[in-house]
Amino acid sequence: MPHPPAQQPISANTDTLVMQVMGHIRDRIANRSLVAGARIPSIRQSAEKMGVSKSTVVDAYDRLVAEGTILSRRGSGFFVAGQTPPLSIAQIAPSLDRAIDPFWVSRQSLSTDDTVLKPGCGWLPPDWLPNEALRRALRQIARGPDKTMTDYATPLGSLALREYLARRMGEHGITPPTGQIMLTESGTQAIDLLCRLLIEPGDTVFVDDPCYFNFHALLHAHRANIIAIPYLADGPDMDAFARAAEENRPRLYVTNSGLHNPTGASLSPVKAHRVLKVCEKHGITIIEDDIFADFETTPAPRLAAFDGLENVVHIGSFSKTLSASVRCGYVATRADWIDKLLDLKIATSFGGGNLSSAIILSVLRDGSYRKHMEHVRQRLARAMTDCATQLGVLGIKPLAPPGAGIFLWTRLPHNMDAAALAHAGLKHNIILAPGNVFSLSKTAGDLMRFNVAQSLDPRLMAFLKMEIDAAAKGS
């Protein structure tokens, strides 16, 4: 039954208790232990549970009614009002400094226009990509059959592209039949579908520390218990990995074998073997994200090649080497999982189109693609050297000798705080990727990832010099 609002003035102490009761109910609504329409514990129950007087609870409930959080129904008690506030990633994930929140870097990198410098973003500038081959592909498709332009793809996606992918994986010793390759909209969608298939909320998943920051975001969205294993110059710290595997029984390990993001390191054969052994022992499935494959100059071993796609799932996409605009990723895995991934893909995105895969295939088959990648690798090598030199002059040092790929993983001088530097960069229209965005343990506070293809603008170096000079004076 409804209670009249308390008439008497409330003492400071009572007021605090009332606030506590209100806060408790609001929290339970926010974390959805009480959902819209749910009955709220009776006044007696709440009073007993919280060790306060019934009149305190009466006051708290009345104020919650007044603010519209709960409803009172005559004779039947109190209920959660209207809309339950939706769960957000911010609620799932621990509260983060927005500068080291993975979404901050993603959104900033995706949002900005051509006037903004993006040394913190994870992809090549448009003019590094095979635009002429893409133009040819569009014109070719415009002359082709209707169905490429208007029809759904088959559930697995273009057979011709899957045949190409099978051959390309074969060069790395991975030999799936085409029926075990499924196209997706992106590499991220491939991992997302695998998470839907393989993990439950609360399951433990291993990532590298540091790792690609969107792995954190994706795994938070699946409410995984994320554990990050230190990543060294040749792969994970295997003592830590084996110990954590024994203790935490993870379901998945998500990693890059070649050109690890953000460190640029590559897995050594001996580490590959040890990772596989530990994962086999504990039934840990490995998702090997091979998105940087085509940037390699010396191929790293692929976990999927050793394992024959039993415990290892191999995924990739073309967003780094060919086009981020033409959305196309893929996953190669066991036949029984492909079948279930197909159902999940149809349920959650209905299906793919023919257009993206037709464009990708056309560019891959275009005689110019290998030459394009050769050129990109040379251009990246030069940019890597130039970038390392210019940063070195400022006192920003790579943690390991610069290798292949697009990333340089560096330490700032004077114990500078990379997140603060990223904040400062924003005011100068510069998007940076501070180390702790990649580090679950937040042990990369003075590290910074530079995309060497996006880091050669003099404005960046001028900004860094200014900030470092200021830090040198301060320290």
Added chain:
Amino acid sequence: MPHPPAQQPISANTDTLVMQVMGHIRDRIANRSLVAGARIPSIRQSAEKMGVSKSTVVDAYDRLVAEGTILSRRGSGFFVAGQTPPLSIAQIAPSLDRAIDPFWVSRQSLSTDDTVLKPGCGWLPPDWLPNEALRRALRQIARGPDKTMTDYATPLGSLALREYLARRMGEHGITPPTGQIMLTESGTQAIDLLCRLLIEPGDTVFVDDPCYFNFHALLHAHRANIIAIPYLADGPDMDAFARAAEENRPRLYVTNSGLHNPTGASLSPVKAHRVLKVCEKHGITIIEDDIFADFETTPAPRLAAFDGLENVVHIGSFSKTLSASVRCGYVATRADWIDKLLDLKIATSFGGGNLSSAIILSVLRDGSYRKHMEHVRQRLARAMTDCATQLGVLGIKPLAPPGAGIFLWTRLPHNMDAAALAHAGLKHNIILAPGNVFSLSKTAGDLMRFNVAQSLDPRLMAFLKMEIDAAAKGS
């Protein structure tokens, strides 16, 4: 500690008990209450819990070890072996006859080539779509800037397309600012992201009975508790809706307002008002899937227009009217939800590309699009009449007078089983959509949905006549 295999012969009764214990452990592994590496209850615990002797449990565990389901570790007990079998939709959803499993129709429709007739599929044949405008769009983009071909889209997606969508929604009385519209890869992805945001496993979601079968698949993937409300000629059965809302406190209601799939019905204004009232009262969010909007000849009221996007989320795509190959959908909702949907979109698919939205926008702006849709609507009206006439001759009658759109929802004569007819169709290279695929209550066993744009081939009518003649003789 490991136990030696039982040496003595086991009586039939003991054997049954051993099998029961084995089955119990296998079930717990299958439903993941025991995961890979987890310790299995001790022999004593299991014996007590299941009311069997310890020696029965010893036998059961030994056999589970022998078959590789569990491992025995010296001195520390029994553990679940290797890989936990992944959860599949088949395990989440009730076991379904594959002919009335939503995935069956989706996969068949998506898998087949041009020689197969697809009266059961949910989209137009490629030659009904604006192929020439699409060719022009591709050629135009091939002459345009690099970034359309190679760069990521901004988080919300093309502003120009969102401005177009805002104007188009305005024609239906829905007036979101462009900042409250987010582009997605598909309408299905839009609903999927909303489910990630708004529901938890076990939350109740209302759908229509019948409804688009992929709603079942998508909601099963989210482990929703799906409740289907009978759908009548002008909207849901409101007495049933209100009663079920009171009893079940659903979080969401997913529906089509105009040209409901599969019935072709449209929501009446009076029903729209009642739906909104009940949903407001109980804090139910409505997802209004407006995918058939452009097929309407007489616009139905839009729930989102009445509600001002407070409780109603409006979604749509271009896969039915423009191209299923160029993947592009959208969602319009409250500003606070858009912000959270953006994070979820980035986490689970990183971002969209510029290409699809550029193609869609180019075709929409092409002077020919309105004429194209006018032509499609006239062509559909003729096909609807022809199809209804031809089916009527065979005794297949629409449940309501044929309206606009692409679907005719019909009853088979002679109490024929639509699922059996669909099975028979497959042998003749004909994909049909039997009623119970759409009906959670499985009360549509003699109903069939025909896509009138895919149903005018004489081979279909010949097949149906043959089957119906046989049924007439049998009945």
